[in-house]
Amino acid sequence: MASIENATEATAAGQGGGVDGEDRISGLCDDLIVHILGLAGCDVVWLVRTGVISRRWRGLWTRVPVLFFDNWPALESAGDVGLYVAFVNGVLAQRAQSAAGIDCLWIPLFMDTDSLQDHQELVPPSMEAAEAWIRYAVQKQVKDFKFKLRLPSTVKDFNFKFCLPPPPSDGDYDSKVDEEEDKQEEDEDLEEQEDGDEDEDEEEEEPLMDLDELPSSTKLEALHLWLSARVRLPSAAVFTSLENLALEFVQLAPGSTGHLARIVSSACCPRLRHLRMMYVSFKRAETKELVIDAGELLELSLDSLTGLESLELRTPKLLDLEIESCDELRAFTFSAPALEKLTFYYNRSPVAIHGDGLPCVWFLRINLVTHLYHHSDINDSPIALLQRCSSSARSLLVHLDVPLEIERQVDLIKDKMPQLPNVTHLAVNLHPIVERHSFGDGVAGLLTRFSNLEYLSLQLDEVPGCIKRDGYYSSRDADVESAFICKHADNWASTEISLANLREAEFTGLTGTGCECRFLRFVIASATDLQIVTVRFSVNEYNLEGRKDGFLSRLIGDGTWTTNGEGPHQWYEWRPCP
Structure with missing residues (x-):
């Protein structure tokens, strides 16, 4: 923070405005100054501090269309988290008073999990703040919104490693195959039992982010959510301008699979062109199937979707498809006649492939x-x-x-x-x-x-x-x-x-x-x-x-x-x- 203060003091003293010390920047009109600040891509901390340059500069930052909260010190204590949340809330409240729109908003809430692993009391207020910030971005018609959340306790279902099947033991090979099949059935039964036990623990321990009533937006063009939590997705929101969507580290709450399919469809996002889902868990979802019906989709990346068993694509314009480390995937049905680039690797389970030819790949x-x-x-x-x-x-x-x-x-x-x-x-x-x-x-x-x-x-x-x-x-x-x-x-x-x-x-x-x-x-x-x-x-x-x-x-x-x-x-x- 010392560097920020030093830079602010130097500017306030008129140094750097010109060779003779004249403050030439302040001589520009307000709109041009705001435009320059936006192009500079400054962190919000810097923008807020520009108010000390002169009385005329006060409040100009609230008109800057780009807000980045990415220059905050590490969140290593409960006090750090509280101070940061209060700062973000204060900035957004002041920005809401301006009639100028927001083109780009980037808010990280990344806690140091080592220092704060025993501070579970931070989870509820952090989840509340996260929900409020996401809702703010949609309500204020932000064009490009990026939010990353890491809590003291993180979702445990995001660990993927590819490994070969175990070697057979000594003896007749046919008997080895039978033994492997019996063991596989036993493992599946044990896995179902463990899933049931985890479901019981889930209701008590895992935080829930409720985005069910998220409003619609006609301005949102890009949305990137890294949530590290159990999420209830919006059930009715429509994003008519959304072209880029990324969902990462999301565990679907019961009832949200259908909402996810709706969000990634043309019915909700008719202009969706680029979709990325990474570390999205279907283990607690009511269904393990996902249908992506997106008429304008050009690029699709699915990485480490745990619990997903069936995937169907209805994507007539899709050009680039990546499916990686979807370990439980059993069936893949596609209609993608325009597809040119295909990545399909380290999906551990044998996948039944259904679909027409791929004449353009x-x-x-x-x-x-x-x-x-x-x-x-x-x-x-x-x-x-x-x-x-x-x-x-x-x-x-x-x-x-x-x-x-x-x-x-x-x-x-x-x-x-x-x-x-x-x-x-x-x-x-x-x-x-x-x-x-x-x-x-x-x-x-x-x-x-x-x-x-x-x-x-x-x-x-x-x-x-x-x-x-x-x-x-x-x-x-x-x-x-x-x-x-x-x-x-x-x-x-x-x-x-x-x-x-x-x-x-x-x-x-x-x-x-x-x-x-x-x-x-x-x-x-x-x-x-x-x-x-x-x-x-x-x-x-x-x-x-x-x-x-x-x-x-x-x-x-x-x-x-x-x-x-x-x-x-x-x-x-x-x-x-x-």
Whole structure:
């Protein structure tokens, strides 16, 4: 706050108004000063303090169309929260007296959960303030409203991790499948029981934000709500101008699923074009189904919608769709004939796909598992989507998971995934769970599905801790040649890969092992018109300097390698000789 006070005092003294100390800004008309303040994007604290510059400036800030409450110190005590809430209320009360409209209003109420975790007495007044501020924004016809709330107690249903099914135990494989099915039924029964117990606790402990009677607005164009609470959504409000809507960290209260479907429909928001929902929980909702009927919707992002089991899209103009980490999703029905970009990955449950073809999809992002058990359906949903856009897809991004060796029973890609002759750009993000040499077999199986690639990118996982050392050589060995000694079987050697049209290849996150070098040489062996190869070594692998040159020279010859960048961001680029 000292910097704010110093700046205010300097301005009040006439410093900075001109070379001779003259206050030239105050000589401007009020409308122009207000316009300048709005363009500056100043925090409300600064705006309020402009009143001390001169008597003429007092109250001008109440006409500024942009209000940002984002420069307040951390809320680490009950006193901090009370002071902040009182300040926001005071500013909004003064602003309400002005006839000037508000274009943009941004209010965060982010409490320090570590310092305030035992201060549950702050929850009721904070919820009351939040409801009042949201209602204020709608009533005052704000065009762009953003509100973020974090309470001392946060919703517990927002924790998502993708993991592969557990490996089977010893014994006959058919019996293992039966055991897994029995265990799944037991887990479902236990989950239902736990849900029932959580419902009982929910009514007593979780705060409720009641927005049921929120009024309509003809001016609201963008609404972003991050609520971290159980919410009862408006049942009758209409937002005829709303084009951008984001709902994050929302737990639907019983009875709100239908309200949510109404809000994201053309009946409530006829101009809705961009919709994002992230960490929205349906676990306490009366129904686990969501129908989005939005005639003007162009972009839709659904991330981590817990408890949602059925999704239906009626979106004739939709161009970009992302569905990620919706773990309980069981059925997906769509009518999106104009769709161009589709992301569907890490939705753990097998999803039944219903809908027509996707004739316009040119970009697809999915996740696949290289190998697993017999009868595994873990890849069925993304492959079903691939089949629907196999004739139109040109670019594909695959997150490829390589499981433990004991789990790698059968190839889940090579014989199930359709041929994709029209795909020219392929990027593969590899996530090997254990030893890095294991990725080659799975990638080779994937590459058999493509025959006309022009660009290929292989990115090995760079998350610290994911890189496992190859047990057959030591990176500290002074003998560079020993880095290329590996006793692992090259199971991919008999795979038929044809990349005759490949012109550019990019390999990232390499550790310089012989396994990697041999496999990558195998991949590009058929690329007779290769124009550029880019290599980036892992930033988490040490002692690489002694074997980088040997790795690069073995990878590809008859060309020139150049070094670019410095330090951990260094990369190597190969081009053929002129």
